[in-house]
Amino acid sequence: MAVAIPETAAGLRFVSTGMEYPDGTVALEGVDLDVRPGQFVSVVGPSGCGKSTLLRLASRLEHHTSGEVAVDPHALAYVFQDATLLPWRSVKKNVALFCELRGDGKADIARRVQEAIDLVGLTGFENHYPHQLSGGMRMRASVARCLTVDPGVFLFDEPFGALDEISRQKLNDDLQTLFHAQKFAALFVTHSIAEAVYLSTEVVVMSGRPGRILDRVPVPFAYPRDPQIRYSEEFAHLCARVSQSLAGKEH
Numbered sequence: 182m183a184v185a186i187p188e189t190a191a192g193l194r195f196v197s198t199g200m201e202y203p204d205g206t207v208a209l210e211g212v213d214l215d216v217r218p219g220q221f222v223s224v225v226g227p228s229g230c231g232k233s234t235l236l237r238l239a240s241r242l243e244h245h246t247s248g249e250v251a252v253d254p255h256a257l258a259y260v261f262q263d264a265t266l267l268p269w270r271s272v273k274k275n276v277a278l279f280c281e282l283r284g285d286g287k288a289d290i291a292r293r294v295q296e297a298i299d300l301v302g303l304t305g306f307e308n309h310y311p312h313q314l315s316g317g318m319r320m321r322a323s324v325a326r327c328l329t330v331d332p333g334v335f336l337f338d339e340p341f342g343a344l345d346e347i348s349r350q351k352l353n354d355d356l357q358t359l360f361h362a363q364k365f366a367a368l369f370v371t372h373s374i375a376e377a378v379y380l381s382t383e384v385v386v387m388s389g390r391p392g393r394i395l396d397r398v399p400v401p402f403a404y405p406r407d408p409q410i411r412y413s414e415e416f417a418h419l420c421a422r423v424s425q426s427l428a429g430k431e432h
C-alpha cells in the first residue's frame with residue numbers, strides 16, 4: 182500500500198521503494214531508508230545493484246515504480262563522479278552557475294561563491310579554468326557549486342572514485358568537516374568500504390540486483406573525525422563487518 186508522505190519532509194525518505202526500468206530490469210526492491218539532516222548515509226553494494234538508481238530516484242531524474250520517495254525538493258544537490266564543470270568558465274563562474282540559473286542578485290552571488298570557494302579550500306584559484314586544476318580541485322569546485330544553494334539534501338555518486346588515494350583521503354577529511362559544519366542530509370554512494378565508514382553515521386549494505394538492504398552498520402565516531410581513526414581497532418572492526426555483509430555472511 183502506498184504511504185503518503187509530504188514532499189517538504191526534511192531530508193530524504195524511501196518507503197518500500199522499488200524501481201523497474203521500462204525494459205523490465207528490476208533495479209531496486211523494497212528499500213526502506215531515512216536520511217535526516219545531520220545524517221550521513223553511505224551505500225555500498227555490488228556493481229549494478231542499483232546504487233546510482235537510488236540517487237536518481239531521490240533527485241527525481243527517474244521516477245520509482247513502487248513504494249514512495251519523499252525528499253525536500255527545495256535544496257537538493259547532486260555531485261557526480263565527473264566534476265561536470267564548464268571548461269570555458271573560470272572556477273568562480275562555474276561555482277556561480279546554480280545561483281545565476283536561480284536568478285540571484287549579483288552581490289548575493291558574489292558572496293555565496295566566495296564563501297563556498299573558501300569552504301572547499303580553493304581560495305586563490307577563483308580565476309583558474311578547469312584544465313588548470315587537478316582532479317581533486319575540480320571535485321572541490323563541483324562541491325562548492327552545490328554549496329552555493331545551501332543544500333538540505335546532498336547526493337554523491339562516487340565523487341572521489343577517480344582520484345588518487347592521497348587526494349581522496351584529503352577530500353574525505355574535508356567533506357566530513359564540511360558535514361559537521363553544515364549538517365545536511367547526505368546519501369553517498371561508494372565502492373570503498375573504508376571511505377564509507379570514515380565519512381558516515383551509517384553504512385547501508387545492498388544485495389546484488391535487485392538491490393535490497395542487507396545490513397545497516399551504524400558508525401559511532403563523533404565529528405569532526407580525526408583522520409587517525411582510520412588506524413584504530415574499532416574502525417577495522419566496522420570495515421570487517423561491512424565487508425562480511427557484502428559477502429552475504431550473517432553476524
Ligand SMILES: Nc1ncnc2c1ncn2[C@@H]1O[C@H](COP(=O)(O)OP(=O)(O)OP(=O)(O)O)[C@@H](O)[C@H]1O
Nearest residue numbers: 202204206208227228229230231232233234235390
Ligand atoms: N535506464 C536504464 N534502463 C534499463 N536498465 C537500467 C537503466 N539504468 C540502469 N539500469 C540497470 O539497473 C541496474 C542498476 O543500475 P545502477 O547504475 O543503479 O547500479 P549501480 O549499483 O550504481 O552500479 P555500479 O556500482 O556499477 O555503478 C543495472 O543492472 C543496470 O544495468
